[in-house]
Amino acid sequence: MSDSPIAVEEHGPELRHHFETVEQQRNAASLGMWLFLGTEIMFFGGMFCAYLIYRMNYFNEFAAGSRSLDVWLGTINTMVLICSSLTVALGVRAAQMGKRTLLVILLLTTIIFGFAFLGIKGIEWYDKYKEHHIPGTSFSADDLVRDYPQIHIDQSHEQLYFSLYFAMTGLHALHMVIGVGIFAFLTFHAWKGRYTPNYYTPVEIGGLYWHFVDIVWIYLFPLLYLIDRRPLG
Amino acid sequence: MSEHIMSSKLYYGIWITLMILTVVTARVAFIDLGPFNTVVALVIATCKALLVILFFMHVKYASEKLTKMVIISSIFWLLILLFLSLTDYSTRALGHG
Numbered sequence: 005m006s007d008s009p010i011a012v013e014e015h016g017p018e019l020r021h022h023f024e025t026v027e028q029q030r031n032a033a034s035l036g037m038w039l040f041l042g043t044e045i046m047f048f049g050g051m052f053c054a055y056l057i058y059r060m061n062y063f064n065e066f067a068a069g070s071r072s073l074d075v076w077l078g079t080i081n082t083m084v085l086i087c088s089s090l091t092v093a094l095g096v097r098a099a100q101m102g103k104r105t106l107l108v109i110l111l112l113t114t115i116i117f118g119f120a121f122l123g124i125k126g127i128e129w130y131d132k133y134k135e136h137h138i139p140g141t142s143f144s145a146d147d148l149v150r151d152y153p154q155i156h157i158d159q160s161h162e163q164l165y166f167s168l169y170f171a172m173t174g175l176h177a178l179h180m181v182i183g184v185g186i187f188a189f190l191t192f193h194a195w196k197g198r199y200t201p202n203y204y205t206p207v208e209i210g211g212l213y214w215h216f217v218d219i220v221w222i223y224l225f226p227l228l229y230l231i232d233r234r235p236l237g
Numbered sequence: 238m239s240e241h242i243m244s245s246k247l248y249y250g251i252w253i254t255l256m257i258l259t260v261v262t263a264r265v266a267f268i269d270l271g272p273f274n275t276v277v278a279l280v281i282a283t284c285k286a287l288l289v290i291l292f293f294m295h296v297k298y299a300s301e302k303l304t305k306m307v308i309i310s311s312i313f314w315l316l317i318l319l320f321l322s323l324t325d326y327s328t329r330a331l332g333h334g
Contacts, residue, residue, distance in 0.1 A: 034301065035301060035304050039307055050318070052319065053319055060326065083259055089252075089289060094248055097248070219290070222285045230262065230263065232274070
């Protein structure tokens with residue numbers, strides 16, 4: 005370090021000059037990501053709030069709609085997302101230790117899990133399409149009225165459940181699609197060898213996003229699939 | 238933030254716990270616990286979310302207190318949204334049927 009007023013600092017190209025240390029730069033990026041996730045919590049929060057209010061008022065229709073979802077596909081999808089979160093966490097660890105090949109493999113595995121989730125979700129949506137459970141002019145809950153004679157079902161309130169089901173799983177799936185895009189970007193740069201133990205912030209930040217989307221599903225699964233699965237008396 | 242490198246054994250342990258909790262929540266839903274079905278489902282979901290936040294998202298080892306403050310206040314704001322809306326909607330029907 006020289007005494008000259010235009011001193012040139014000695015650091016790697018990964019450290020932007022307005023940060024003191026790599027550590028500080030990483031903390032700033034992480035904090036920024038958490039602020040963004042805070043806005044995401046409120047974004048999904050509005051939908052969860054609408055869900056809670058209508059579920060309270062139209063519990064019968066919500067319970068019947070919930071019963072019509074495939075609980076096994078839902079459970080498998082939850083597990084797929086949990087496995088993807090593990091590969092993301094191990095991927096960040098591989099980046100921290102500078103294991104390039106392992107990082108690329110783990111990022112690709114995460115993308116595969118992401119596609120598996122979207123594929124299973126697509127099968128579930130197609131089932132709903134065949135059952136006329138997509139809100140709109142061809143909506144019909146006659147099958148639910150027939151299958152659950154013990155439950156009083158109002159067709160328009162039933163439509164409200166499926167509107168929320170498609171809005172919430174749809175918004176979540178959109179986040180998954182964006183997540184797969186982010187991870188494709190990360191895989192490319194990891195393969196190029198851009199991430200080192202000194203600079204892996206994009207992997208860390210992308211990982212935070214993926215885990216957040218996982219957490220949203222952790223709540224969506226019981227709230228949409230498991231409203232009331234008790235044996236009907 | 239995450240200079241601390243966690244052992245992969247811990248990650249696998251968290252993963253297995255999350256998988257077990259997923260199976261438990263799906264099985265318990267079929268048992269009649271009265272109003273506690275929803276409570277159990279939400280408690281399990283919150284445990285899973287906490288495991289992901291603390292370990293997978295490295296919050297337990299975060300050196301930056303500001304990050305923790307952002308997370309806690311985000312959740313607090315969400316609870317304001319949910320609880321104040323619910324107090325409104327759950328008391329409306331009382332006066333007007």
